[in-house]
Ligand code: ATP
């Protein structure tokens with residue numbers, strides 16, 4: 536099916552168009568520059584930016600794909616999780632288009648869409664050519680059994696088991712406080728590097744010693760959760776707020792002593808702590824839950840040290856790692872379209888035209 540996907544959950548206005556697993560267009564307009572002076576995403580600014588960027592982004596995606604609204608079989612849109620006001624802009628636009636062009640509407644889960652992007656042919660090609668190495672580029676039409684996903688972005692840090700992209704996605708663990716990208720952004724601020732902090736720390740860390748400081752790895756042991764529904768199950772949660780505090784203390788000590796802050800060493804040591812605990816727990820969760828193919832998604836997937844250590848630890852554990860190109864890892868409309876196409880193909884019923892924005896939509900609500 537030919538599906539148009541709309542993403543407005545955070546600060547990227549994305550419109551993507553796919554035909555099945557073939558990517559036809561992926562147009563993204565980001566308001567990140569407008570948030571720089573605030574050091575983080577301001578929800579109302581993001582929502583207003585979506586309002587202004589939406590139609591130009593849609594036009595460009597349709598032009599690139601060489602299709603019209605009449606041609607599409609369905610419209611998919613992120614219904615949550617995300618910033619409520621930002622989600623509402625995309626949802627309103629999608630509903631208007633669905634009504635005017637008389638197309639079925641699919642409200643989809645943003646996190647599951649991050650996983651669905653792994654089905655696109657471009658994502659498979661990049662994985663085969665990338666750090667996971669070796670394999671032949673091959674078109675992927677369904678996720679292999681035993682697929683998991685590690686999603687790391689400014690708003691999320693989650694490990695998922697995906698038995699079926701359209702029917703069965705389970706949360707195995709998530710952050711209990713800051714998201715990994717958020718920790719990067721906060722530490723970058725402490726080091727005076729500016730927003731967004733991830734790319735800046737990534738670059739600076741390359742010049743520093745990752746063993747200069749031994750920063751804490753939060754929640755290193757799997758937490759025991761003995762609920763009635765899940766007796767004796769381990770969840771693989773992360774915590775990054777203690778790490779952020781430890782970095783703040785270290786910076787403070789240099790400042791109090793009147794000595795220059797060794798920003799490169801701190802950046803490298805902070806990054807090593809984040810990446811160590813992210814990869815260790817993802818691989819352990821994978822082992823416990825029979826995950827043999829792991830997909831990496833979210834903006835932090837751009838991080839070079841994360842890619843390197845995750846590739847190494849996955850290889851050691853016999854897990855196949857797939858890392859889509861960065862343009863498909865960060866928020867975009869193509870991932871929403873990709874999931875929409877799977878839902879259409881699976882015969883899932885479309886959404887009604889009165890669906891709400893669900894800022895905390897749980898990962899097992901794949902479509903609404
Ligand atoms: P959501 O959480 O809803 O997916 P988001 O806008 O917070 O949305 P993304 O746009 O996917 O997330 O990613 C942005 C985050 O990724 C920021 O926190 C940024 O600092 C981080 N990031 C980007 N590049 C890198 C990098 N090279 N290393 C580490 N973090 C990075």
Ligand code: MG
Nearest residue numbers: 545546547866
């Ligand atoms: Mg973003």
Ligand code: FE
Nearest residue numbers: 688833865866
């Ligand atoms: Fe996202």
